[in-house]
Structure formats: C-alpha cells, structure tokens
Amino acid sequence: MAGSLLFFSGGLDLQISERFTIAVHILACVRYFEGLQPITSEILSSSIGVNAVIVRRILLQLKKAGILSITKGRAGISLAKPAEDITLYDVYTAVEAVGGGGLFRFHGNPNPDCPVGGKIHIALDGSLRDIQTAFEARMKEIKISDITAAI
Amino acid sequence: MAGSLLFFSGGLDLQISERFTIAVHILACVRYFEGLQPITSEILSSSIGVNAVIVRRILLQLKKAGILSITKGRAGISLAKPAEDITLYDVYTAVEAVGGGGLFRFHGNPNPDCPVGGKIHIALDGSLRDIQTAFEARMKEIKISDITAAI
DNA sequence: TTTCTTGTAACAATTTAGATTACAGGAGGA
DNA sequence: TCCTCCTGTAATCTAAATTGTTACAAGAAA
Numbered sequence: 001m002a003g004s005l006l007f008f009s010g011g012l013d014l015q016i017s018e019r020f021t022i023a024v025h026i027l028a029c030v031r032y033f034e035g036l037q038p039i040t041s042e043i044l045s046s047s048i049g050v051n052a053v054i055v056r057r058i059l060l061q062l063k064k065a066g067i068l069s070i071t072k073g074r075a076g077i078s079l080a081k082p083a084e085d086i087t088l089y090d091v092y093t094a095v096e097a098v099g100g101g102g103l104f105r106f107h108g109n110p111n112p113d114c115p116v117g118g119k120i121h122i123a124l125d126g127s128l129r130d131i132q133t134a135f136e137a138r139m140k141e142i143k144i145s146d147i148t149a150a151i
Numbered sequence: 152m153a154g155s156l157l158f159f160s161g162g163l164d165l166q167i168s169e170r171f172t173i174a175v176h177i178l179a180c181v182r183y184f185e186g187l188q189p190i191t192s193e194i195l196s197s198s199i200g201v202n203a204v205i206v207r208r209i210l211l212q213l214k215k216a217g218i219l220s221i222t223k224g225r226a227g228i229s230l231a232k233p234a235e236d237i238t239l240y241d242v243y244t245a246v247e248a249v250g251g252g253g254l255f256r257f258h259g260n261p262n263p264d265c266p267v268g269g270k271i272h273i274a275l276d277g278s279l280r281d282i283q284t285a286f287e288a289r290m291k292e293i294k295i296s297d298i299t300a301a302i
Numbered sequence: 303t304t305t306c307t308t309g310t311a312a313c314a315a316t317t318t319a320g321a322t323t324a325c326a327g328g329a330g331g332a
Numbered sequence: 333t334c335c336t337c338c339t340g341t342a343a344t345c346t347a348a349a350t351t352g353t354t355a356c357a358a359g360a361a362a
Contacts, residue, residue: 017350018258024275025258029267040307047268049260051352056308072308073360088278103254103286107169107176109200116180116302117198123301124175127239131289135254138285142278150274151267168319191338202321207339223339224329 016096016103022048023058023095024088024147030068031083031148039077058095065094083148089139103135104128167247167254173199174209174246175239178295179302181219182234190228209246216245234299240290254286255279 025048033039041059045052059077062068067090069080079086106124111117176199184190192210196203210228213219218241220231230237257275262268 016255018256019350021255021257021271021275021279025261025267025271028271028274029265032267042307047262047265048258049262049268050258053310053353054351056310060309070308071360072306072358074306074362076307076360088282104167104172105169106172107199107201110176111198111200114180114198116176116183117200119302120172120176120179120298123179123298124172126301127293127298128172130293131239131286134289135282135286138282142281146278147271147274150277151270170319193338204322204341205320207341211340221339222329223327223337225331225337227329227338 016092018050019058019061019095020092022050022054023062023091024144026055026058026062027067027079027083027086027091027144028148028151030077030079031144032151034078038074041077044077061094062091065090067091067094083145084143086144087140088142088144089136091144092136092139102128102132104132167243169201170209170212170246171243173201173205174213174242175295175298177206177209177213178218178230178234178237178242179299181228181230182295182299183302185229189225192228195228212245213242216241218242218245234296235294237295238291239293239295240287242295243287243290253279253283255283 026044029044029047030039033043037043041052041055044055044059048055059068059070063070063080066080067086069078070076106121110120177195180195180198181190184194188194192203192206195206195210199206210219210221214221214231217231218237220229221227257272261271
C-alpha cells in the first residue's frame with residue numbers, strides 16, 4: 001500500500017458540512033432582524049441551536065468572503081451587501097472552500113502500471129468537473145433573499 | 152442543547168466518499184478486462200490501490216443495485232448490463248445511498264421559537280432539493296462507457 | 303474606563319471512513 | 333468427492349474531520 005504515491009495526497013476534505021446550512025441560517029437571521037434588534041453571535045447561536053463559537057467561526061468566514069460586516073463592541077453584525085446579491089454559491093464557497101476539494105474525493109493511489117488505473121484519473125476528472133459545475137450553477141441562481149422571502 | 156428535537160434527527164451521513172470513484176474505477180476495470188483476464192477483488196484492489204475488503208464491500212453494493220453480476224468460486228465478476236446503460240447516477244445511488252441524506256446536512260436543532268429558526272427548514276429545503284436535482288440530472292447523462300472510452 | 307462582544311487558541315468528544323485480520327461458505331475444477 | 337479459489341461479512345483499529353466547550357486577549361462603543 002505504500003507503493004506508488006500520487007500527487008493527489010491522501011487529503012480528505014469532506015463535503016458539505018452543516019456549516020453551509022448554518023451559514024444560510026445566519027444570513028437569514030441577520031437579514032430578518034436587522035434594524036429590529038441587535039444581533040450577536042450569542043443570539044444567532046440560540047436561534048440556530050449550535051455553539052456560539054461555531055457561529056463565530058462561520059461568521060469570520062462570511063466576513064472574509066465579503067458577505068458580512070462585523071465590528072466588535074456592541075452588536076455589529078450586518079450584511080455587507082443586499083440579500084439579493086448573495087447567492088447560495090457565495091455562501092458555499094465562503095464556508096466550504098477549505099482545500100478546494102470540491103464535491104468529489106478521488107481515491108489516492110490508483111496503480112499507474114494498470115491500463116485502467118493509470119488513466120482513470122484523467123478519464124474521470126472532466127466528468128466530475130461537469131457535475132460539479134452543474135451543481136454550482138444551480139447554487140448561483142438562488143439568493144438569500146429567496147430564502148428570507150419564504151420566512 | 153437537548154431541547155427541541157426535530158424530526159430531522161441528528162443523522163449525519165457525509166457526502167460523496169471515495170467509494171464513488173472507487174466504484175467507477177471498478178466498473179471501468181471490469182469493462183476493460185472482461186474477456187481478457189479473470190477479474191477478482193484482489194486484482195481490482197491492486198489496480199485501485201485500496202484494500203480488497205473495501206473493494207468487496209463496494210462490489211456488493213453494485214451487485215445489489217443490479218449493476219454487477221458476481222459468482223463466488225473462480226473469478227466471476229462481470230457487468231450485469233451494458234456499460235452504455237450504467238450512468239454515474241446509478242453508481243452514485245448504489246454506493247452512496249446510505250440513509251438517503253443527499254448532499255446537504257441540515258443542522259439539527261434550529262430554535263422553533265425563533266421566527267427564523269422555526270421556518271428555516273421549510274424555507275431552505277426546496278432550494279436544496281433543486282440543487283441536488285441539478286446535480287443528479289448531470290450525473291444521469293454520463294455513462295460508464297463514456298469513461299472507458301477515454302481509457 | 304467600563305462593558306460588551308468578537309477573535310482565537312486549545313482541547314475533548316463524536317463521528318465517519320478506510321485498513322486489516324480472520325474466517326465461514328459457495329462454486330468450479332481435478 | 334475433494335480441494336482450491338474467491339466471495340461475503342464480522343470485528344477491530346487507526347486516522348481524519350467536525351462539532352462542542354472553556355478560556356481569554358483585544359477592539360469598539362457608550
């Protein structure tokens with residue numbers, strides 16, 4: 001098993017974690033409560049039902065992606081742009097883009113000496129990318145405002 | 152946190168594991184070597200670069216899905232139908248359909264007393280389903296024969 | 303300056319996948 | 333029929349990742 005190391009690494013990034021729906025929940029809350037009441041990670045935490053630190057970590061990712069504005073001190077969480085301009089794809093990349101692995105995980109050590117093993121990567125990659133692209137395209141069509149409209 | 156249990160359960164099935172690309176690799180091998188040489192889980196294991204037991208487990212899933220025919224005794228692994236009739240979606244459902252969770256994981260305990268938390272589920276589910284559908288639709292268009300054609 | 307809240311480190315607990323060993327039980331050839 | 337090969341499957345282990353939790357430094361506003 002310790003034979004042919006591939007350039008692919010054994011890296012495991014899993015796929016879409018709860019972070020994604022949590023992030024959407026956060027944005028929906030911010031949008032909904034903006035102007036009505038101060039929004040803190042603690043409040044978000046209680047609406048979402050996960051630990052406040054988890055919320056803060058995701059908050060940071062959304063901030064880094066330019067989706068949220070955050071100031072310390074008293075309650076300073078707000079959308080950095082209109083909810084109509086934030087797509088689920090934006091949220092997905094903000095929150096999930098760790099290692100850039102995409103949806104699929106490729107097994108790490110196909111045997112290069114096997115006619116199939118040596119080419120499976122190149123033979124499959126294009127298709128996987130197509131699928132991922134279709135997935136992302138649909139995500140780009142759905143906006144945070146679409147979600148909040150249903151609330 | 153042990154407050155409001157949702158009907159959603161805390162069930163976590165992760166998403167697309169290596170099983171998927173391994174399964175495709177298996178099918179490509181079977182297709183490629185059929186008639187040329189006997190195919191065993193051991194041989195597949197060495198082409199794929201994962202343990203033979205892992206291969207066998209996936210073999211069973213593919214068999215259960217009606218994609219492969221397997222007999223015990225000597226080398227009896229073959230496609231149960233033409234490679235043109237096996238889509239990546241078939242493989243995906245065969246291998247990944249554990250619990251039927253789909254691509255997304257929903258956080259388990261949104262607060263039902265919060266106007267957002269109480270509705271986030273219903274507000275998001277449709278969109279998530281749309282995205283998943285787009286993903287699956289593209290998968291249905293790609294066949295094992297497309298993969299082997301590139302080998 | 304005081305207070306609130308973010309930003310972040312450190313670590314435990316949980317979960318999942320894949321690796322490995324072991325072995326019972328068909329299937330087919332000799 | 334017997335022998336051998338290989339599948340089917342359980343049990344256990346390891347590694348990786350995610351979430352939960354505690355704790356605290358630092359920034360912003362009142």
